[in-house]
Amino acid sequence: MSIEWVNAAIEDFRAWGRSNGVVVDADEVRLLCDYASDYLDVGELADFTPVTFEQLLLDIYPRKVIAPPESAAETVAAARTLVDFLLQSGEIGTKMAGRMRAKIDEIAPDMPAALADTTKFGMAKSMFGAMGADALEAGTPYAARDDLTAGPRRPAAVGAGEVCDCPGCAPLPPVRLAPPQEVAQAVREAGLLHDAHRVLSWMVDGGHAPTLKGRLRARDAALAARELGVAAPALAWEVALAVGLAEASGRTVSAPRGPGPLSTRGDEEVLDLWAGTVAFLTGASEADVTGFAPVDRELYAVHDMLYRLHEPLAVVALREYLEEVSAEDDEPDAGGLEAALGVLARCGTLAYEHDAVTLTPHGRWGLREVYSRMGLVAPVAADPAEGDAEALIASLVAGVPAGQAERDIAAWLGRRPPEEAAREILAAARGTAAGTRGVAVTLVDRLGAEAAPAVREVLDDPELRPHALMWLASHGLTAPALTPEEALWAGVDALAFVLPREGDDPDEIAGDLAAAAPSAQVIDEMWQVDHPDVAEVLDLLGRHLADRNLAKAARKAAFKARSRGIH
Incomplete structure (x- = not known):
């Protein structure tokens, strides 16, 4: 972005507005200039043309800016004011101003539809939009009109009463967390912290010395890689220093937390060390963590994005995102990206398989701890197993990872006798849409014949009756036969369940x-x-x-x- 000319232009624009008694929308005009500079090779105000406005308002804005269709009027008004300024400041002539105004008049009716057209959304806009409309409501610390090509960032320091407007400050969604004991065990068994402890023990027990600056010597790193099978011993050593497992004073190495292996450390200590490890990774934007610059520059952004999404992200989507935020001479190639994701998978924060990437359960736990330590509100989602059937069904309809869904269902059903569970589920399904009803029916399908009394109670419900009759028949229980009409209705209902x-x-x-x-x-x-x-x-x-x-x-x-x- 050509910051200097844009800043100068906005100062002149504000001064023009004050001297002419014109109320100007400097923020909107700055956005127009920023995008014109970034994507249309506009290097000064005189470079604006009618085509510039057409590309900005009908192509770039719909791809890059999260804004409701009704906001188009504000942007169009700002564009018209910009034309007035360009004319009166001598940047353009009367004929050019006339052509610009005619083009803006032509654009104005079409811009709301362009902003609403999801097929026009760029990858960054699409992914952040998928994080939930709540992030775009007025009053939340998220500038809905922010340029998302910058990606989520670490929150900037702001004064009292001010609001940081970067996407990384959007309200964090509630997340489901694995039990702390499971997180601690996963950390003990594999990952970067596990490697850091092994390298530390190897350094101390083997009498190896770091460099004068405390770094792992190149020959020791190669030796550790061979003897320990650690893929990135230098990175593991940096983590050991960062989280306080190791201290290096000159060429002397000590272990302030003691030499005991991770397997002997309590859950609380292991979790504290793991939180520090995740903070090191996500804060290491200048470090050579993966060896792939586009990812290393976006470590926080990538982890933050995966935290906010409730499902795995396709690698092709991540590549497109990195292409949007990377310099033109440093665009991610397929091999480099996949190798980088493999490194992060070995570190333990990401799971990468089948061309998709997601946070591991301990990666999600650690990132939430990082957010909390940064002073952000990082809510934990309620456990559906502790709620009623309506809450469980709503959670499943909204979509959760398959493994988590299985655990939720098993926990919920395990806390209730079959008949009680069926009665509650079917009561929640009465009068609902096919998607909700389909989830309820699949839950009842998991129950045995003990649930029959509750299933028979819905035979008077025309929408649930066909499913109840099929359930009774499948369990070998006495039940009226399905009529042809009921069988046909059940078939349509089953197909309606998969429509979403x-x-x-x-x-x-x-x-x-x-x-x-x-x-x-x-x-x-x-x-x-x-x-x-x-x-x-x-x-x-x-x-x-x-x-x-x-x-x-x-x-x-x-x-x-x-x-x-x-x-």
């Missing part, structure tokens, strides 16, 4: 449908089912059925369903 997943994994849905595709006769009858999602279900079949004739029949049936007013 279509965007996440269309290939998996297509594979499932290929394995159990409804017949042409069933599809022809589906449109008559009185289900609120029947048209959308038929659309789903029309998009994903491999058999072209069946797909065409599904699309025709969807049209029929809509024609009779079923939506």
